[in-house]
Amino acid sequence: MKDNIRTFKKELFSNKAAMFSLILLFILITAVLLAPLSPYDPYKLDAGQKLLGISGEHWFGTDEYGRDYFTRALYGGRVSLLVGFLSMLMTVAIGTVIGVFSGYAGGRLDTFLMSFTDIFLALPSMLLMVILNAFLQPGLKTLVVVLSLFSWASVARITRAETMSLKERDFIVASRNLGASNIRIIFVHIIPNILGPIIVAATLSVANAILMESSLSFLGLGVQIPLASWGSMLQGAQAYILNYPYLAVFPGLMILITVLSFNLLGDVLRNVLEPKIVK
Amino acid sequence: MWKYWCKKIIRLIIVMALISFLSFAVIYFAPGDISSMYITADMSDEQKENILAELGLDKSMPEQYMAWAARAMRGDLGVSLSNKASVWPQIVSRLPATILLMGCSMILSLTLAIPLGLWSGYKKHTWIDNIISSVAYIGMSIPAFWFGMLLIILFSAVLRLLPSSGMHSVGAESAFDTFQHIIMPCITLSIGNVAVYIRYIRSSTIVQLSEEYVLTAEAKGTPKIIILFRHVLKNTLLPIITLMGMNLASLVCGSFIVESVFGWPGIGTFAMGAIGSRDYPVIMAYVMFSGLLLVLGNFAADILYTLVDPRIKRGGTLDEG
Numbered sequence: 001m002k003d004n005i006r007t008f009k010k011e012l013f014s015n016k017a018a019m020f021s022l023i024l025l026f027i028l029i030t031a032v033l034l035a036p037l038s039p040y041d042p043y044k045l046d047a048g049q050k051l052l053g054i055s056g057e058h059w060f061g062t063d064e065y066g067r068d069y070f071t072r073a074l075y076g077g078r079v080s081l082l083v084g085f086l087s088m089l090m091t092v093a094i095g096t097v098i099g100v101f102s103g104y105a106g107g108r109l110d111t112f113l114m115s116f117t118d119i120f121l122a123l124p125s126m127l128l129m130v131i132l133n134a135f136l137q138p139g140l141k142t143l144v145v146v147l148s149l150f151s152w153a154s155v156a157r158i159t160r161a162e163t164m165s166l167k168e169r170d171f172i173v174a175s176r177n178l179g180a181s182n183i184r185i186i187f188v189h190i191i192p193n194i195l196g197p198i199i200v201a202a203t204l205s206v207a208n209a210i211l212m213e214s215s216l217s218f219l220g221l222g223v224q225i226p227l228a229s230w231g232s233m234l235q236g237a238q239a240y241i242l243n244y245p246y247l248a249v250f251p252g253l254m255i256l257i258t259v260l261s262f263n264l265l266g267d268v269l270r271n272v273l274e275p276k277i278v279k
Numbered sequence: 280m281w282k283y284w285c286k287k288i289i290r291l292i293i294v295m296a297l298i299s300f301l302s303f304a305v306i307y308f309a310p311g312d313i314s315s316m317y318i319t320a321d322m323s324d325e326q327k328e329n330i331l332a333e334l335g336l337d338k339s340m341p342e343q344y345m346a347w348a349a350r351a352m353r354g355d356l357g358v359s360l361s362n363k364a365s366v367w368p369q370i371v372s373r374l375p376a377t378i379l380l381m382g383c384s385m386i387l388s389l390t391l392a393i394p395l396g397l398w399s400g401y402k403k404h405t406w407i408d409n410i411i412s413s414v415a416y417i418g419m420s421i422p423a424f425w426f427g428m429l430l431i432i433l434f435s436a437v438l439r440l441l442p443s444s445g446m447h448s449v450g451a452e453s454a455f456d457t458f459q460h461i462i463m464p465c466i467t468l469s470i471g472n473v474a475v476y477i478r479y480i481r482s483s484t485i486v487q488l489s490e491e492y493v494l495t496a497e498a499k500g501t502p503k504i505i506i507l508f509r510h511v512l513k514n515t516l517l518p519i520i521t522l523m524g525m526n527l528a529s530l531v532c533g534s535f536i537v538e539s540v541f542g543w544p545g546i547g548t549f550a551m552g553a554i555g556s557r558d559y560p561v562i563m564a565y566v567m568f569s570g571l572l573l574v575l576g577n578f579a580a581d582i583l584y585t586l587v588d589p590r591i592k593r594g595g596t597l598d599e600g
Contacts, residue, residue: 016366115290122294124573126532128301133307134554207420214422215536219551234425238540242443245432252425260420 017157018268020203028258032077040068042075043226053246060250063233066196066238071180072228079229079249080255083143083222084210084262090148091209092202095155098187102156105165114160117153125150133221140223143216147209155201162194200266207262214255230255257268287581291574298350298570299563300344302530307340336376341570357560359555366564370546376446377538381530383461384468385523392473396480397507397515405486410478421438423533427467428542434463444542463540468533472526479522480515489510517587524580531569 012018022116029055035042045065052062102113105163132146145243172189180188191198216222230251237247322330338346350357356366399411435443440449445458487493496506538547546565554560574589 030457035582106543117292118290119297122290122574123298124528124531124566124570126528127535127569128298129536130554131562131566132305135557143424159527211420211422215424216425217534218422219539230424234422238428241431242427242436243437248425248428248432252422252428255425256417257424260417263416263420271318 004075008272012268015268015272017264018272021264021268024257024261025265028254028261029081030075032074032081035071036079038068038073038074039073042067042071042228053244054235061244061246063236063242063247067172069247069250071228072233073254076228076230076233076251077254077258079140079227080210080213080231081221083140083147083213083229084206084258086144086153087147087209087213088202088206089203090144091151092149092155092198095152095201096159096191096198098152099156099159100163100190103160104167104182104186104190106164109158113156117156117160120150120153121157123150126212126215129216130219130221133216137237138221138224143213143222146210149203151208155198155205158197159194160202162197166190166193196269200270200273203232203266203269207259207266210255210262211259290510291546291578294574295567295570299348299567302533302563302566303344303347303559304340305555307343308381317417322582342514344560351563355583356564357454359553359561360558361560361561362554366560369549369561370420370564373549376543377534377547380464380468380537380543380545381480381534383465384472384530384534387465388469388472389519391469392480393512395473396477397512399477399480400484401488401503401507408481412481413482415474419478421470423467423471426470426535427463427537430463430467431465438539446544464537464543467540468537469528471529471533472482475526476519476522479518483515483518484511487514512515514561517584521580524577524583527573527576531573535569 039125046065046067047065049062049067050064052058058068059071060073063069064070098113098117102117103111123139129146129150132140136142138147167190172185175185175189213222213229214231214234217229217237220232220233220235223229233251234248237244237251240244241248347357355365356370358364359366359369395411395415399408399415402408420423431443434441441463442460443463446457448456448460484507493506496510509577516523534543534545535547535550538545546568550562550565552558553565562587
């Protein structure tokens with residue numbers, strides 16, 4: 001195990017794309033966490049300062065209410081990243097539990113759970129998310145729940161397949177014969193051994209969640225004012241797009257950088273953690 | 280074989296039923312009373328009851344759902360609550376705009392992705408492959424609506440070349456005018472799919488090029504371009520068909536967002552308005568329409584796949600395990 005971790009670290013740190021995305025994410029997360037250090041209030045309106053454009057004082061300019069856009073983008077990033085991480089946690093938790101139990105139990109339970117999963121995979125998720133968000137109380141909690149509700153199915157598929165190939169292996173059979181309970185086998189032997197694919201799926205699901213959140217918030221169905229995310233900032237920017245294009249450029253750029261980094265990282269992790277796949 | 284198709288059809292019906300029931304339930308249980316949009320305080324109780332009965336809102340949720348489903352099966356999608364007109368013709372009149380946009384996007388995606396994917400796979404790990412792959416990567420990670428906004432900034436605000444919204448200029452009905460209007464929405468809708476297709480075709484090309492038949496063709500002196508476009512492409516097209524079927528979802532949902540960015544007068548814009556006014560017959564009609572398109576697309580991809588690749592037939596139990 002220790003050796004595995006060492007080779008893993010070595011491969012990860014020698015990969016340029018991985019280092020690039022890790023550094024970007026590190027900078028981004030630090031900046032977002034340090035947002036309160038900004039001298040500007042992200043919520044206070046100031047009519048005298050509105051739509052100022054880019055300057056040394058206001059790096060991203062100011063918005064239509066005179067708020068410093070850079071500060072707004074940092075606070076927006078907190079919301080976007082929070083939604084991304086929380087829904088990733090929920091997605092992975094639901095998907096792993098259903099996938100592992102389904103694969104481990106086999107038989108009827110497996111057939112039932114997988115039919116259920118397949119149906120969820122076939123649902124037009126974005127569409128149902130739009131409707132759910134429009135009719136439920138929109139906001140951060142709804143977003144996280146709805147996003148994970150429509151994302152767990154692919155994680156379940158992956159973890160099930162991994163569990164199936166693992167459960168007949170000698171060490172699992174041996175520990176079952178030694179009297180280990182099913183729960184113990186699942187949590188001590190199976191889940192730790194399929195962590196690789198789970199981590200890959202988790203990384204990609206953060207990217208996916210942030211992208212989805214931005215679309216929903218852009219449609220006005222995500223986080224509600226005064227809270228802002230990158231997506232909802234873009235919604236606000238839409239009205240000013242012809243005259244003040246910088247309002248539309250910056251939040252989108254942040255989304256792109258974040259999602260790109262998570263996608264890159266996920267791909268690299270897949271190559272490192274799942275060496276079976278030959279590129 | 281029969282069993283395989285029966286299973287597929289049963290799954291199709293379950294998915295449609297589930298989509299409709301889920302959306303119906305969400306709309307029904309949503310906070311805020313639908314009827315409050317149609318009842319004012321100065322109405323008498325009798326008037327209120329009449330309105331509720333007229334809208335069918337006086338029954339329980341399962342009853343309402345069953346009534347809606349029975350009517351929908353006969354092709355009656357009800358009456359829009361906000362303008363009291365039948366939903367069906369309103370959807371049909373907006374459908375061509377959406378279909379046009381999706382169709383153009385599908386064509387654009389394939390004509391871009393096939394040559395780029397093949398080229399990038401053929402030139403694996405060279406600078407040209409690196410550029411194409413990076414662009415595909417960005418295409419995969421970019422929010423489509425933001426890309427659309429960037430296009431508007433560049434082509435409408437800075438260069439003043441293309442109109443930023445709508446489908447026709449006022450008074451203009453020419454095909455060229457529509458063409459000008461569709462360029463940006465079409466590119467925006469395609470970017471995600473192009474990226475996915477390129478990545479797929481690239482890796483499939485790499486696998487195919489290492490096959491022995493390529494070596495044979497090379498030994499016979501077949502030009503590279505023929506090998507790529509005739510032999511490799513033929514073997515890559517199969518998975519692309521499935522991919523297209525699966526990607527219909529992103530096309531349907533994507534068009535919903537793209538229509539709202541560009542004010543494209545399709546069913547997505549129509550549905551967005553309906554969501555705002557809680558016009559549930561219209562929303563349900565939209566969801567069912569998109570759901571059906573999607574599910575049928577998957578189904579058609581399955582059929583095509585079986586037709587093109589007879590090996591599938593032997594595997595009647597393919598979707599088990």
